[in-house]
Amino acid sequence: MKKTQGIPLMKKIITFAAAAMVMAAAPAFAAGNNATAQADSTATVIAPITISKVATKDLMFGTLIAGYSDSTVSNAGLRTGNTDFELSVGAGARAVGAAQFTVGGDTTRAFTTGAVVDAGNQLTSLTLTNDAPATLTAGAATINVGGKLPAGLVAGSYTGTISVTVTYN
């Protein structure tokens, strides 16, 4: 009886020895041998900035009296400095108003506005003003553009274009 019991005991010892050898060959490290951490990686794609002119909202000086005085149309579209001849005589008054543009883009990003009189504009002496905000609000902004014409324009009809450029800061 004692002899037959000895066989399984030997098997257990051999198994343990094998396990110990494996551990020695490939060192088994306890907790603390390695550690893991995560970093976030982030990127934000923002909407391109856009600008478009509001239909019918052009910069219009109406009718002026030649040689009389300079004339200013405010950003709000009100004219000062010269009289509207046709309005003053009560017939065929021509519209006066500021140009208006709408800007779209990123929610609250800051942007820079530039307004220029285009080459080829017949009103070469025109200077421009605008009331552009510094930042978009809820991804939108409105820009009104006024201007000033000096005195001394020769009688005639003048047209031309202006350009407004917006750029993300």
Next chain:
Amino acid sequence: MRKLTAIAVAVTALGLGGQAYAAGNTNSAGATSSTTVIAPITITKTADLRFGQFVQPTSGGQIDINVGGVVDLTGITPSGLTSITQLGTGRGAGAFSVTGQAGRVYLVTLPPGAETFLTRSGGAETMKVSSIRRTGGTANRTLSATGTDTLGLGGTLEVGANQAIGAYTGTITLTVTYQ
């Protein structure tokens, strides 16, 4: 008895060559065993890998940030779109702080394929970050005399043409292992 002797030798070898690395490791070897308990290795993120804000490009491109935080925007077209002001934490390399036993060598494991994907918040669109890399290239690192080390984390963001607008986030996992 020969078997039993072999066991004792094996366990002793484990005690000498394998060392016990942290609390909880037990060693049942005999009196000849020498055991050194060393500080566990730890790693902590100190900065995220930030590609910042950029305007939706009309064609695909790349933004690369190296482990030192140098930004290369040449892959984004048109290039003028990249000059926008960076808000918040801006662009920069990721960083990790590693601590452990002074002078100990350790291995750094990066994500499989050295890449991960960022997913748009509120959507399913993704951008891949490839060429994920860390300070020291592929070489093992050695903890300083004070048991510390710092790893910078870089990568290349691959932006698609007309990439969907939004905020994208993903995770990059680093594992450090004593050698």
